[in-house]
Amino acid sequence: MEIEKALALSASGLEVQRRRMNIIASNLANVNSTKSVNGAPYRRRDLLIRADRTVSQPFGTLLNRSGLPEPPGVKSVKVVEDHRPPRQMYEPHHPEANADGYVLMPDINTIEEMVNLIGASRAYEANVTAMTITKTMAQRALDIGR
Amino acid sequence: MSDLIPPTSTMKMLERSLDLMAQRHQVLLGNVANEETPRFKAKDLEFQSVLASIGKPGTGALPVSTTDAAPHPRHLPLPGQADGTSPPVLKELPRTSFGLDGNTVSIEKTMAALHDNSTLYSAASQILSRKFQGLLAAIRG
Numbered sequence: 001m002e003i004e005k006a007l008a009l010s011a012s013g014l015e016v017q018r019r020r021m022n023i024i025a026s027n028l029a030n031v032n033s034t035k036s037v038n039g040a041p042y043r044r045r046d047l048l049i050r051a052d053r054t055v056s057q058p059f060g061t062l063l064n065r066s067g068l069p070e071p072p073g074v075k076s077v078k079v080v081e082d083h084r085p086p087r088q089m090y091e092p093h094h095p096e097a098n099a100d101g102y103v104l105m106p107d108i109n110t111i112e113e114m115v116n117l118i119g120a121s122r123a124y125e126a127n128v129t130a131m132t133i134t135k136t137m138a139q140r141a142l143d144i145g146r
Numbered sequence: 147m148s149d150l151i152p153p154t155s156t157m158k159m160l161e162r163s164l165d166l167m168a169q170r171h172q173v174l175l176g177n178v179a180n181e182e183t184p185r186f187k188a189k190d191l192e193f194q195s196v197l198a199s200i201g202k203p204g205t206g207a208l209p210v211s212t213t214d215a216a217p218h219p220r221h222l223p224l225p226g227q228a229d230g231t232s233p234p235v236l237k238e239l240p241r242t243s244f245g246l247d248g249n250t251v252s253i254e255k256t257m258a259a260l261h262d263n264s265t266l267y268s269a270a271s272q273i274l275s276r277k278f279q280g281l282l283a284a285i286r287g
Binding site for chain 1: 272
């Protein structure tokens with residue numbers, strides 16, 4: 001039982017889901033941000049994730065006797081910006097309003113973000129449960145002969 | 147009486163099952179970690195055939211030695227493992243959901259399989275433990 005490898009696999013899942021939750025939280029916090037650092041309205045962000053075989057140590061890969069391909073962990077590749085155009089809101093008294101009285105607001109759907117947040121949170125929990133099972137199995141292996 | 151001297155065939159069987167279940171556990175962990183990865187294909191490790199081939203005659207304890215590192219193309223093929231058992235099969239699970247991202251992980255099935263596998267692991271490790279306890283009782287009298 002390669003416990004470090006098993007835990008590293010689940011840890012990769014935890015890390016990716018936590019990052020996703022951070023990004024979703026940032027999207028929700030910026031629902032009304034008319035200006036971001038580059039001066040344009042905030043754009044909703046998303047995390048690009050990919051299956052990854054390099055989660056466990058390369059030395060462990062060399063010792064892998066079974067000849068089966070390693071089960072992949074997961075990694076976050078990069079944060080991507082959504083390309084939806086900003087929403088136009090008619091607010092003539094807003095300090096950022098243009099000549100026609102429209103303000104550009106980020107097109108963030110709070111319901112969509114909440115759905116993604118719940119998904120990420122459940123995926124995180126699934127990985128925590130998987131980790132607990134790994135620990136129980138490791139304990140059982142140690143109990144042999146006791 | 148000779149079957150009481152370790153490692154007995156039951157012990158070998160249990161040891162191999164524990165090994166295979168630990169491998170299956172990792173494959174399932176990979177599915178859980180990639181629950182939301184686009185285009186990820188869920189996998190599972192099938193090893194019933196491995197365990198079935200352990201008890202069969204002709205698959206003795208001694209590994210088959212080959213004269214060459216790479217077997218001669220006209221030699222009869224040997225089963226994958228050193229102990230003559232067939233290797234476990236890593237297979238892709240059929241698609242269960244109709245998400246557009248091409249991911250085929252069913253988290254419910256995966257978690258059920260994880261629990262199932264770990265329960266069997268506990269059972270096998272306990273039986274192995276009892277084997278050693280029995281042996282100890284025989285030694286101490």
